[in-house]
Amino acid sequence: MAWIGQSIPRFEDGRLINGHGQYIADLTPVPGIQHVAILRSPHAHARIRRIDTSRVGTVAGVTGVITGRDLLAVLAPFPVGVPRPVTYYPMAIDRVRYVGEPVAVVVANSRYVAEDALDVIEVDYEALPVVSDIEAACQRPPVALHENVPDNVANHREFTYGDPKSALHHADVLIRERFVYPRNTAVPIETYGVIAHYEQSTDDYTVWANFHGPFTLHSVMAHALKVSTQKLRIKTPQDIGGSYGVKSAVYPYMVLLAATSRLLGCSVKWIEDRLEHMKASSSASARISYVTAGFSRDGRFQALDIKQYDDVGAYIRAPEPATLYRVHGNLTGAYDVRHVHLENYAVMTNRVPTGLVRGYGGPQLYFPLERMMDIAARQLNMDPAELRRANFIKRDQFPYRTASGGIYDSGDYTAVLDTALQASGYEAFRETTRNLQDSGPMRLGIGLAAVVEPSGSNMGYVTIAYTPEERARQLPKSGAVSAATVAIDALGGITVQIDSAPEGQGHVTVVRQIVADVLTVPMESIRVIAEMDTAITPWTISSGSYSSRFAAAGANAVFSAAQKVKTKLLALAAQQLGLDNKTLRFEEGRVWGVQGATDLTVKRLAGLTHWNPAGLPAGISPGVYETSYFSLPNVDPPTAEDLINSSATYGFLVDVAKVAVNTETGKITVLDYVTVHDAGRLLNPLLADGQIYGGLAFGLGSALYEELRYDEEGQLLTGSLMDYLVPTASEIPESLTVLHHHTRAPGIPLGAKGLGEGNVMSAGAAIANAVSDALGVEICSLPLSPRAVTESVMKKGGRG
Amino acid sequence: MTRYDKDQRVPVTLTVNGREYRRWIEPRLLLSDFIRDELGLTGTHVGCEHGVCGACTILLNGTPVRSCLKLAIDVGNGHITTIEGLVKDDEFDALRQAFSENHALQCGFCTPGIVVSVWDALKHASDSDLVDWEDVLSGHLCRCTGYVGIRQAIKALQAKEGGEAKA
Numbered sequence: 024m025a026w027i028g029q030s031i032p033r034f035e036d037g038r039l040i041n042g043h044g045q046y047i048a049d050l051t052p053v054p055g056i057q058h059v060a061i062l063r064s065p066h067a068h069a070r071i072r073r074i075d076t077s078r079v080g081t082v083a084g085v086t087g088v089i090t091g092r093d094l095l096a097v098l099a100p101f102p103v104g105v106p107r108p109v110t111y112y113p114m115a116i117d118r119v120r121y122v123g124e125p126v127a128v129v130v131a132n133s134r135y136v137a138e139d140a141l142d143v144i145e146v147d148y149e150a151l152p153v154v155s156d157i158e159a160a161c162q163r164p165p166v167a168l169h170e171n172v173p174d175n176v177a178n179h180r181e182f183t184y185g186d187p188k189s190a191l192h193h194a195d196v197l198i199r200e201r202f203v204y205p206r207n208t209a210v211p212i213e214t215y216g217v218i219a220h221y222e223q224s225t226d227d228y229t230v231w232a233n234f235h236g237p238f239t240l241h242s243v244m245a246h247a248l249k250v251s252t253q254k255l256r257i258k259t260p261q262d263i264g265g266s267y268g269v270k271s272a273v274y275p276y277m278v279l280l281a282a283t284s285r286l287l288g289c290s291v292k293w294i295e296d297r298l299e300h301m302k303a304s305s306s307a308s309a310r311i312s313y314v315t316a317g318f319s320r321d322g323r324f325q326a327l328d329i330k331q332y333d334d335v336g337a338y339i340r341a342p343e344p345a346t347l348y349r350v351h352g353n354l355t356g357a358y359d360v361r362h363v364h365l366e367n368y369a370v371m372t373n374r375v376p377t378g379l380v381r382g383y384g385g386p387q388l389y390f391p392l393e394r395m396m397d398i399a400a401r402q403l404n405m406d407p408a409e410l411r412r413a414n415f416i417k418r419d420q421f422p423y424r425t426a427s428g429g430i431y432d433s434g435d436y437t438a439v440l441d442t443a444l445q446a447s448g449y450e451a452f453r454e455t456t457r458n459l460q461d462s463g464p465m466r467l468g469i470g471l472a473a474v475v476e477p478s479g480s481n482m483g484y485v486t487i488a489y490t491p492e493e494r495a496r497q498l499p500k501s502g503a504v505s506a507a508t509v510a511i512d513a514l515g516g517i518t519v520q521i522d523s524a525p526e527g528q529g530h531v532t533v534v535r536q537i538v539a540d541v542l543t544v545p546m547e548s549i550r551v552i553a554e555m556d557t558a559i560t561p562w563t564i565s566s567g568s569y570s571s572r573f574a575a576a577g578a579n580a581v582f583s584a585a586q587k588v589k590t591k592l593l594a595l596a597a598q599q600l601g602l603d604n605k606t607l608r609f610e611e612g613r614v615w616g617v618q619g620a621t622d623l624t625v626k627r628l629a630g631l632t633h634w635n636p637a638g639l640p641a642g643i644s645p646g647v648y649e650t651s652y653f654s655l656p657n658v659d660p661p662t663a664e665d666l667i668n669s670s671a672t673y674g675f676l677v678d679v680a681k682v683a684v685n686t687e688t689g690k691i692t693v694l695d696y697v698t699v700h701d702a703g704r705l706l707n708p709l710l711a712d713g714q715i716y717g718g719l720a721f722g723l724g725s726a727l728y729e730e731l732r733y734d735e736e737g738q739l740l741t742g743s744l745m746d747y748l749v750p751t752a753s754e755i756p757e758s759l760t761v762l763h764h765h766t767r768a769p770g771i772p773l774g775a776k777g778l779g780e781g782n783v784m785s786a787g788a789a790i791a792n793a794v795s796d797a798l799g800v801e802i803c804s805l806p807l808s809p810r811a812v813t814e815s816v817m818k819k820g821g822r823g
Numbered sequence: 824m825t826r827y828d829k830d831q832r833v834p835v836t837l838t839v840n841g842r843e844y845r846r847w848i849e850p851r852l853l854l855s856d857f858i859r860d861e862l863g864l865t866g867t868h869v870g871c872e873h874g875v876c877g878a879c880t881i882l883l884n885g886t887p888v889r890s891c892l893k894l895a896i897d898v899g900n901g902h903i904t905t906i907e908g909l910v911k912d913d914e915f916d917a918l919r920q921a922f923s924e925n926h927a928l929q930c931g932f933c934t935p936g937i938v939v940s941v942w943d944a945l946k947h948a949s950d951s952d953l954v955d956w957e958d959v960l961s962g963h964l965c966r967c968t969g970y971v972g973i974r975q976a977i978k979a980l981q982a983k984e985g986g987e988a989k990a
């Protein structure tokens with residue numbers, strides 16, 4: 024029975040539905056845990072003149088308090104991913120740089136008491152000018168956030184591929200536009216949570232947190248804690264209540280709590296509240312992009328020039344400025360464009376530092392790129408679908424090396440487009456709207472977006488933030504690796520350990536499908552351990568859940584470990600049967616030879632390695648415990664020419680959105696949404712669709728509602744879920760179609776590509792294209808709130 | 824109106840999932856914290872503590888309420904059902920199955936709250952008057968599923984109940 028590829032409901036579900044999930048807030052892993060509350064800065068930018076914590080001790084139940092200065096005794100600043108020196112600690116030392124930045128930590132016997140004690144701490148602040156506008160921050164800086172970075176630019180790089188200058192010069196049609204992508208965030212329903220225990224006698228730390236990697240951050244944390252890496256043991260709970268990237272940035276709090284445990288001599292626990300999360304966890308980078316695209320008169324896309332300014336917040340926090348580079352290899356999207364110029368600025372402002380949020384770098388790129396295609400189509404008098412088709416990389420061009428070094432492994436973009444156009448009734452709808460007389464406030468529009476979806480990030484891509492000369496002085500970085508272990512005990516029980524720290528994606532179920540297929544045993548005989556423990560789980564720096572890497576990396580590590588087990592057991596079987604192991608195979612959990620079934624089962628063979636190791640032939644070791652480190656192909660370090668294949672594999676999707684826009688109220692109704700994906704082979708279509716629905720809801724939220732808004736003083740205006748609007752069930756269109764193509768990833772054994780992020784990259788552009796079509800204006804910023812829509816309508820009216 | 828000192832402890836008696844509990848608690852203790860920390864019933868989740876996400880939904884005297892918006896002392900003598908109580912009901916299997924088959928959950932953090940509301944709506948739905956999923960889900964946030972699987976699960980449950988009722 025082949026389980027891979029089937030829509031198997033999740034093994035995880037029963038437990039979670041019954042309320043038996045074990046999330047970080049539910050855990051008491053060590054005795055005597057005390058509770059933490061954090062005093063936070065009310066200012067976006069201020070000097071701390073004095074902190075008076077003397078009255079904290081008068082509150083009954085308080086264990087102690089620490090401030091930034093206390094941390095200096097036990098912490099070093101976090102290493103950062105850019106050459107410019109920016110000092111970043113998990114708590115402010117003598118200056119606060121964003122609203123919500125930690126200023127003091129109180130530990131008490133309950134959270135209630137700890138919060139009481141925050142009220143008696145007095146902090147004397149001297150307010151400083153606030154840097155909020157991204158362009159002003161670097162072009163006319165009102166103040167430097169960090170003394171040694173006077174222009175607030177944490178990273179600046181320029182790239183030239185081909186000859187963009189001359190290509191743009193010779194283009195028949197030049198399109199120039201400025202786009203704004205807002206700050207938005209992931210909003211998992213479970214907030215951050217950390218438990219930390221410092222053992223004084225051995226000087227080591229154990230930290231539990233709903234952290235899911237990338238585990239390269241383990242070394243960043245160990246460095247900050249000034250311990251060698253084996254002295255920092257990180258454990259994740261059995262369940263994580265969603266993340267969508269944002270929980271990778273719980274790591275400064277892991278270090279803060281670890282240091283607190285050490286300084287106060289007790290185990291500590293902190294569960295973030297919602298306001299803390301909205302203010303001071305992390306967010307996506309806002310981006311301003313200036314895009315120039317050159318086309319020939321007949322619609323050939325010839326050259327692309329992008330200048331992008333990312334707002335990375337108050338500190339450039341690792342892995343930033345990666346938002347600027349995660350999609351570096353697929354900068355030109357689905358199009359065959361050879362001449363590219365790119366200039367990147369990572370700008371520091373008085374806002375919370377940024378980090379991973381589903382789509383990471385994708386929506387910031389594709390919103391401008393896919394809007395440009397529609398703007399160009401209008402100017403060239405072509406249909407937007409046809410302009411895309413004319414410039415798509417063709418099926419016979421794969422593997423295709425992009426101008427910036429990406430290696431698109433496989434695809435059939437035209438076929439996916441055709442499916443999408445057909446499923447949405449694109450032609451018919453356009454025909455209808457063409458013939459529609461404008462009457463009343465309602466306008467109809469249709470828009471599409473085509474997105475090359477990267478998955479399985481190459482760890483080397485972040486180093487492209489350094490110049491080739493700077494990189495030459497460092498050790499090269501590369502790779503996209505995942506580890507897994509398959510073990511069989513003395514009575515045939517199978518346990519699999521994975522390194523992906525899932526937070527709802529259903530990895531446990533998929534792992535059971537894979538191992539059951541390889542060993543031909545029932546899924547029920549397999550137990551999967553998905554919680555991470557850096558002291559005992561096989562892992563590597565690229566372990567964790569991010570960049571849609573499970574289907575491409577994690578699943579193949581499991582597949583490879585299971586193959587190792589199979590090879591070992593068949594070798595043993597061959598010796599037992601006196602046959603050539605090439606003639607043997609597993610079927611229904613038992614060894615089959617050319618003559619048919621034998622008496623040897625997986626259970627029996629594994630048992631032999633445990634019960635009678637003395638009888639094992641040479642070359643077969645006792646026990647069954649096989650670990651594989653699986654490395655995705657084609658993920659080299661950046662070249663001296665700044666070419667980088669930033670991801671191991673690339674899927675593709677086309678979205679078509681139909682909208683109705685009320686020009687008076689500004690309300691947008693999504694009438695119908697079609698999304699067609701090509702993520703190679705699907706390991707479990709039910710779960711794949713679940714990822715797509717979730718990603719699409721995210722994308723629609725960012726297109727229509729979501730923005731972290733701040734006032735001039737840098738105060739957050741959207742600190743609750745009443746102000747920061749995420750889609751509820753009513754906002755998700757009922758007319759929703761998800762379809763698939765299946766172009767396998769050629770270099771990956773299971774043939775699957777990642778897919779959970781694509782619609783976050785596409786939906787903003789698809790919706791904005793549809794609204795632009797409906798209104799006859801060019802939408803250049805998100806989200807499309809009712810107010811943004813009515814303003815666009817008025818602007819057009821004013822012009823016309 | 825009764826006034827309490829902050830440090831005072833007051834007695835409270837609550838019936839939770841059919842069992843009576845007596846505790847001395849701080850007057851300011853939230854019902855959600857009472858359920859989780861005093862009783863150890865961690866299936867009730869806390870996602871916002873301001874009444875929007877719905878993760879903390881429980882049944883109080885048979886009606887869904889947000890336990891983060893109530894003080895434990897305010898519901899004295901009340902009858903509470905949490906997710907841990909619901910799952911003991913024989914009829915819960917159908918709901919569990921519908922949620923799983925329709926992939927109505929991913930991380931599961933929002934799930935107990937949603938399940939409590941769906942359960943209540945199905946209980947009160949009649950043949951003629953179908954459950955309005957929009958209404959049931961309006962008080963819940965799920966960031967994982969896009970609600971598609973949840974909608975399908977509700978429809979599947981309804982079709983089943985309707986079918987049984989007619990049969």
Ligand code: FES
Nearest residue numbers: 870872874877891
């Ligand atoms: S925790 Fe009660 S509604 Fe969110």
Ligand code: FES
Nearest residue numbers: 929930965966967
């Ligand atoms: S399943 Fe994760 S929030 Fe709903």
